[in-house]
Amino acid sequence: MLKSGIKRVVRSGVVGFFRNAFVSVSTMLVMMITLFVIGVLLFMNAALTSTLEQVREKVDINAYFLTSAPEKQILELKSSIEQMPEVERVEYISREKALERFKARHKNDQLTLQALEELDENPLGASLAIQAKDPSQYAVIAKFLEDKTAVGEGEQQLIENINYSQNKVVIERLSNLTKAIEKAGVIFTIFLTVASIMIVFNTIRLAIYTNKDEIEVMQLVGASNWFINGPYIIEGMLYGLVAGLVTLFIFYPLSIYMSSSTEVLFGAFNSFTFYINNFGMLFKYLVGSGVGLGAVSSYLAVRRYLGV
Template sequence: MIGTNFKRIIKSGFVSFWRNGVVSFASILVMTMTLFVLGSILFVNATLDASLSQIRDKVDINVYFVTTAPEDDIFALKSSLEALPEVADVEYVSREKALAEFTLRHQNDQLTLQALEELGENPLGANLNIKAKETSQYEGIATFLEDESALSTLDDTSIIDKVNYLQNKTAIDKLTKIVDSSEKFGFIIIAILAIASIIISFNTIRLAIYTSKDEISVMKLVGASNSYIRGPFVFEGIMYGVVAGIVTLILFYPFTVWLGPLTENFFSDINLFDYYIDKFSKIFFIVLGSGILLGAVSSYIAVWRYLKK
């Protein structure tokens, strides 16, 4: 009996989906827009994440050593820095490398190069570029370095010439704030958009079922059980979700092809089209799943109102 009922519910839902063509079309249209907004959130998130991590990447602390600092001591400091949980990466730049970089940077500046030549020896010390996992963690690392510079000494003078954290502090603090608030702001915008579009979808389905409220009362009168009445409506809602989900996934193709190069140029290294293809299975499940869930739940709630005795 359960099998027969299930078959009848599916068939009835399908037939009604087809016969109420206009209503189905309108519901799918609204739902497609909702899913499009929800899906776009994934793209916005990916772009935001990539941009923010790029900004984070630009923030670092440099430790400059005195020219006489022995390499062993520098490596000792490097490994103790790497042992810190906040530190993501430490890059060692030797004196020679620092000089090469300096020369390269000033290759068009003859005056500076001449001055360097006249010095006769390499005036640059080695340095360490330290990257933290979170921008807020730089302060802690800077404090650690201050303590460390007191310890690592060479003939009672510190091997550390200077730590540029204090100079960069304002910039780092500002960036930390920007990163934090853009994440918060992004989340709020996303939440508002998602909630608004879900409410619109829900109301459309409620309206579609409102037109069937007399039908529901007739079904009750001939003695149909609540689940037997509800079944076809819920199935119809699921069909709206599936069709709208597929339409949305198809629409994302030209959308990302068009936006891909734009995002690549403006924001960061992320190409939305590559992201779409790369994460297709994830996006597929999220979009289709939200569609099915939204359709089924909206229909269930909408019919429930008319099934109350």
């Protein structure tokens, strides 16, 4: 009884889907717009996250050591910084390495290189490049380094200077901007999602409104509620499934087309690479929300006319 009931409900839903071709197509188009918006939001979110990540990686603070600072002590300091919970990564640039980098950077500048040759000794000190997990945490790290700079009596001074104060403004701005973008993104996403869900819900409700009398007749013939509701839910899920799949495949050529411009706009972010690498996630979100949206909308719409 239950098994044949389910079979009948599914069959009736599938038949309805194909018979109401015109209504189906228009409902699916509206759903596709909704799912497209959700898809674009997913892309935007990924692009913004990757951009912010890149900018964040470019920001660091550097502690420059005196040329006289012994390497052993610098490495000790490095490991104590690494143990701070705010610190993402610390890079040690030795004096030799600093010289190498300096030479590389000025390889077209003969005058500077010649001046360097004149010196018997490497004039450059070692340094530590420190990256925080979050831009707002640079202040804490800078404070820690400053404490180290203030040497007690009998101790040898190690750090010559810290570039935090120079970068301070930029770092703080970036930190605020990141937070603002993230907050605006969340609000924007919620707003667009809610709006598009309401549009889909209304479209399906209108489609079912025309079947109001039919629902009443089914009740009079003695159909139980789930027997009436079931086929509409199946139909709604089919709308969502097809709309979700079509939207997913629309993003394929679109992400190829957009890939070069996204790379220019967002740096390392490539929309096509993102599409390929996150196909499973996109499938889950687009097809999943399509099917879910269709089922819930149909259920709610029919419920109104069932008088429950």
